[in-house]
Amino acid sequence: MPAELADWPKLPPLPEGVFDGREAFESSLRLALDAAAAQGWREIVLSDPDFSDWPLGDRSTVAALQAWSATGRSCVVLAKNFDVFARHHARFVQWRQTWSHIIECRICNAASAPAVPSAIWTPTWFLQRIDIDKGRGVCGRDRERRGGLRELLDECLRQGRPGFPASTLGL
Known part of the structure; x- marks a missing residue:
């Protein structure tokens, strides 16, 4: 375990199943x-x-x-x-300006592109809001749902383009 994680608190297990409401969404995201x-x-x-x-602007989120950020890590936004x-x-x-080499930001707003989902995807766990307004969704390790979400994300990424530069250079 890397030194910076040695003092990281013991975490409860990641949530599984349906969540309902903004607080449940934020709690699952932070966890x-x-x-x-x-x-x-x-x-x-x-x-x-x-x-x-x-x-994303909260101190705890950025902490x-x-x-998390280390060699060999990657994040797509x-x-x-x-x-x-x-x-x-x-x-x-x-934070992104410092770690721009591991963060790729992409915009997907082409008319032919699927709707951008509200989600977190990892190779072992996912969270997806089905109803953004009410903060309802599902999360867990289910391979089939995680795979379906990844296919949707891949299609958005395929039709997307680079966006949100880490810095703007001027002359």
């Missing part, structure tokens, strides 16, 4: 990012139309991402647009 750090997940995909209601990041997720934006 997943803590697990990513504690367990050294190699790959994470974060996906949402705009991430407006994700707690978990900081503990997929959105229809990244307009809210500068206003609502300033800590994440700053």
Whole structure:
């Protein structure tokens, strides 16, 4: 276990099954990012139309991402647009600038593209909001559901393009 994770708190198991409500979504999201750090997940995909209601600007979220980030890790962030990041997720934006070499941000808003799902995908666990407005969804390790989600994400990524640069260079 890497030194920065030695003091990471013992985590409850990742949730399985249906979740309902914004608090349950945020709790599952935070727990997943803590697990990513504690367990050294190699790959994470974060996906949402705009991430407006994700707690990506919270100190605890950025601390978990900081503990997770290491050599050999990769994160894809997929959105229809990244307009809210500068206003609502300033800590994440700053963290991303430091770790831009492991974070790929992609925009998927082509007319022919599928709707961008609100989800977290990893090779061993997933979370997907089915009803974004009410914060309802499903999460777990189910291989079939995780595989279906990955296929949807892959199609969005295939039709997407790079977006949300880590920095803007001017002349």
